[in-house]
Amino acid sequence: MQAAEKLGIFIPHYCYHPALSTAGSCRLCLVEVEGAPKEAIACATPVSEGMVVYTESEKVKRAREIILEFLLLNHPLDCPVCDKAGECLLQDYSFEYGTAHSRFKEPKRIPPFKDLSPGIKLATTRCILCTRCVRFMSEIAGDPQLTVINRGARNEIAVVPGNTGLDHPLAGNVVDICPVGALLDKNFIHRxxxxxxxxxxxxxxxxxxxxNISIDSYRNTVFRIIPRTNKDVNDHWICDTGRHSYKKYKKLERIMTPKIKEGSVLSDTSWDEAIEAAAEGFKEFQKMKDAVAGVIFPGATNEDAFAVMEFLRTAANSNAITGIFQKPTGEDRVFKSGFVIKGDTLPNQEGLKFIFGTAERDAESILSRIDSGEIKAAYCVHNDLSNIPERTLDILKKLKFFVVEDIVMSPAAQIADVVFPGLMYYEKNGTFVNYNRRLQLLQQAVNGPKGAKNTWEIVKLMAATFERQSHFAGWCSAGDVFLKMAKQYPELEGLSHFKLSILGKPLYEKREVEEVST
Ligand code: SF4
Ligand code: SF4
Ligand code: FES
Incomplete structure (x- = not known):
């Protein structure tokens, strides 16, 4: 199978999965090997010197037709109501390689659907017993919670007797690898x-x-998140926290319009007025070097942080910018296959540290300068749901002027003088650097609230009131911000959003090479 794949020859298959052991159970991958007495399964036949294999001979085509006819004996053929329809390999291969009729006239077996967990349903009638789900739980998750029960034609997938249900943090992956519509994510059924x-x-x-994920949406609503294969990061998998994250974002009460503090109350206002108010506030301290700070929470992209840095440098006479770094909130969880869920729940701490050269000690220094009154104003990007440490919040309260860009009225937004509605990571383009220093591209899946803007757009509007618009003139997208950033950081030299492609680039290799050569 792998040899054929390498040569670009496709052999249809169900039970074979590149990340799992070979089961050889579906028999769809039958091929003809010259000199062999009968067809062999490609997934379990090693190549040998001089071997001649036919993947499209009449014999092979007939074998596939027969296997598909067998697989459909008890299948309900309920594609019109099946959520897998459109991406179902049984549907696709039956169309491509099967026959349009069945010789089976007997009544079909109809075992009832069952819940494997609160989030996953097994449409038992559709299962072709490829055992991908069983092997995933045992070989990748390292927790064999699924098994095959009963004998012969009554074989069924089930939770291992004694287990209350499929409750593993990687369990959602079984839905993705099920080649048919047997395993269903209940959040997606009939949506x-x-x-x-x-x-x-x-x-x-x-x-x-x-x-690496695919954010799947329809009419500006996210319907599901599924993994994208990236061998260097997550292989074929994601955890259930990432998979279901869109549900928590859907429930948020988002900031829809900018706000300005009037007396002690934040009131809705227009973008023009909010930009004017923010710029006026910063102008008061413009003459004092480094009196305005940038405070960036690590849910922000590199482009967000760079945009604020450029604003401070060119308009507000300041280089005082820092990330608000936080210690991991839990232990890393490493599973049997090596898949890891990090205890650090902030996606871009490494980006802020590596690209902007800010580390914990710089954050401390900037916070203490705010505390002492040396820094008097700040622009804060907090477009995520991360906790704001109590001590940081107490220090930020001491600022004479505070502007916050946020997605919800977080504790930071509540103490601000001006609040801008921001965008969260499904809603924008940009880059994050993961814990392993891999620079990766985010692509916008849905539009944010109508009144929200990207950090670079807000910065550009503020800069115009400082008559610094020419510096930001070329910024029409996060990609443009990246290009400007790439000119200033050797690690990003020659890169662009386009060149990053969908798999990202490791930054650490580049830096190590440079360190050796200098
Ligand atoms: S439920 Fe899906 S993945 Fe599991 S054995 Fe059946 S067809 Fe294969
Ligand atoms: S990045 Fe973390 S939270 Fe997201 S899917 Fe991967 S392991 Fe889960
Ligand atoms: S893919 Fe080879 S037997 Fe199933």
Whole structure:
């Protein structure tokens, strides 16, 4: 199978999965080997010197037809109501390689659907017993919670007797690897058809592992998040926290319009007035070097942080910018296959440290300068749901003027003089650097609230009131911000959003090479 794949020859298969052991159970991958008495399964036949294999001979085509006829004996053929329709390999291969009729006239077996967990349903009638799900739980998750029960034609997938249900943090992956519509994510059942979905190849922002994901949406609503294969990051998998993250973002009460503090109350205002108020506030301290700080929470992209830095440098006479770094909130969880869920739930701490050269001690220094009154104003980007440490908040309260860009009225937004509605990571383009110093591209999946803007857009508007618009004139997208950033950091030299592609680039290799050569 792998040899054929390498040569670009496709052999249809169900039970074979590149990350799992070979089961050889579905028999769809039968090929003809010259000199062999009968067809062999490609997934379990090693190549040998001089071997001649036919993948499209009449014998092979007939074998596939027969296997598909067998697999459909008890299958309900309920594609019109099946959520897998449109991306189902049984549907696709039956169409491509099967026959349009069955000789089976007997009644079909109809075992009932069952819940494997609160989030996963098994449509038992659709299962082709490829055992991918069973092997995933044992070989990748390292927790064999699924098994095959009963004998012969009554074989069924079930939770291992004695277990209460499928409750593993990686369990959702079984839905993705099920080649048919047997395993279903209950959040997705009968919600939309897969061919309606727009797919944004992006990166999970729920921990610093930076798993590659596809954010699938329809009419500006995220319907599901599924993994994208990246051998260097998450292989074929994601955890259930990342998979279901869209549900928590859906429930948020988002900031819809900018706000200005009037007396002690924050009131809605227009963008023009909010920009004017923010710029006026910063202008008061413009003459004092480094009196205005940038305070960036690590849910922000590198482009967000760079945009604020450029604003401070060119308009506010300051180089005082820092990330608010936080210690991991839990232990890393490493599973049997090596897949890791990081204890650090902030997606871009490494980006802020590595690209901007800010580390914990710089954060401390800037916070203490705010505390002592040396820094008098700040622009804060907090476009995520991360906790703001109590001590940081107490220090930020001492600022004479505080502008916060946020997605919800967080404790930081509540103490601000001006609040801008920001965008979270599904809603924008940009880059994160994961814990392993891999620079990866986020791609916008949905639009944020109508009144929200990107950090670079806000910065550009503020800069115009300082008559610094020419410096930001070329910024029409996060990609433009990246290009400017790439000119200033040797690690990013020659890179662009386009060149990063959907798999990202390791920054650490580049830096190590440079360190050796200098
Ligand atoms: S439920 Fe899906 S993955 Fe599991 S054995 Fe059946 S067809 Fe294969
Ligand atoms: S391991 Fe981390 S990055 Fe990967 S899907 Fe889970 S939360 Fe997201
Ligand atoms: S893919 Fe080879 S037997 Fe299933």
């Amino acid at each position: 939309t058809r897969v061919w309606h979905l727009s797919k944004a190849p992006s990166v999970c922002g729920e921990c610093s592992a930076g798993c």
